[in-house]
Amino acid sequence: MRVNPKKISLCLSILLILSVLAGCSQNKNDIVKELEKQELSQNTENYPMEVEDDFGNKVTIEKAPEKIISLAPSHTEILFSLGLDAKIAGVTTYCDYPEEAKTKEIIGDYTAINLEKIIEIDPDLVLIYGPGDEESNNRLKEAGITILGFMPESIDQVIDTIKKIGEITEKTEEAKEITDKMIEKRDSIAEKVKDKDKVKVFYEIWHDPLMAAGPGSFMDELMTIAGGDNIAKDAEGQYPQFDIEQLIERNPEVYLTSKDSEEKTVESIKARPGYEDITAIKEGNIYILDPNIVSRPGPRIVEALELVAKAIHPELFK
Structure with a gap:
């Protein structure tokens, strides 16, 4: 099993704090503050992050996105599968899976996107399928909104997209678990036939x-x-x-x-x-x-x- 060095570091830090506290009289608030500091350090060390989408669009992700808008059903499914449902701030009318996707705010469909609503929501990241509309992209970029376009055309490319979105959103382990299962199922079917x-x-x-x-x-x-x-x-x-x-x-x-x-x-x-x-x-x-x-x-x-x-x-x- 692959060991996560981040988790080891965090566990060692916690043990160090507890051992120090055992020899002195620090109170509970000190413990909480120190643990929060350690967690914040672990969560920010990968940023800023340079990312390139499927169309050569290079962006810098300053921190883990807290508000994400998905303009494609497939991207919405990826976000939910990674456990990012609480961070999804908007979807299209066609984003209907899983069932919880229907509860998200609708910001348009394939033919018309409500740019004003997107700008009002002020997301950290907008995921689009394909290169998107140049005029709409420019307007969102002018508003300081980060856009990434993905258009996978094979299972391997879908796997790469899931991993990349997982990396951007600090869900690398979840992305690996999902894609490992996908690879296992694909290979099992190929073997069977x-x-x-x-x-x-x-x-x-x-x-x-x-x-x-x-x-x-x-x-x-x-x-x-x-x-x-x-x-x-x-x-x-x-x-x-x-x-x-x-x-x-x-x-x-x-x-x-x-x-x-x-x-x-x-x-x-x-x-x-x-x-x-x-x-x-x-x-x-x-x-x-x-x-x-x-x-x-x-x-x-x-x-x-x-x-x-x-x-x-x-x-x-x-």
Whole structure:
């Protein structure tokens, strides 16, 4: 087990204080003050901290953030998983997991962010998905607000993002515990399917026009790890349009998608013109997955991997 030198230092300090107190008559207030001083010293030694986000944006974090705003559901899930719920000062309307996220102040959605409210809250840190809007970013920076953008596109990148946010917020141990479990689950699933024949899989991002999960997307990675052969792996771009003729020709054995509308059902997919000749359709291997799990690159990405693996190789998960 890895020993934390900070904790050793703090414990030795406490023992030293107690031994001194045993030989004199210091009162309880002296003990409390000394312990608080030691804890403050331990909590501030990592700051100021230089941080660079996924888009080359370099910032200096002066102290552990006390008020954090998340502008993406995946980032919100990361913050909650790290035990930072008390420090979350604002989220978007789409931040609905865990359930406690719905109790946080809403400062906007994907299409419109209330910059005035963010400035009024005066957070120590705003986490955005992707590079963000340049004009909005500049306005927040002018108000002295620190912004960091992350956009992981693989399990390894999600793990790196969790670790980086954990480091920024003094939750390195929690981040390590979370990511170790993620790695263990990913590797366990990969081990389970490694000797199975590859299964031809298609993942539908959108249906009109038909769009696929292409090379470089995290769903492409999930299908590959789960023992699938993505029939759109050679398409142009991460989320390309995909011709119906090509879909029929490549004939996937498993058809995956997520519940992006109430109208999308297994029956509605079966009823699409030309689909009746596809093996996945004929054999009933159509899976409509939970979008909140499979479309968010956060701690639950390994749960998404398991859902995909169960769809591709159900016989291994009985």
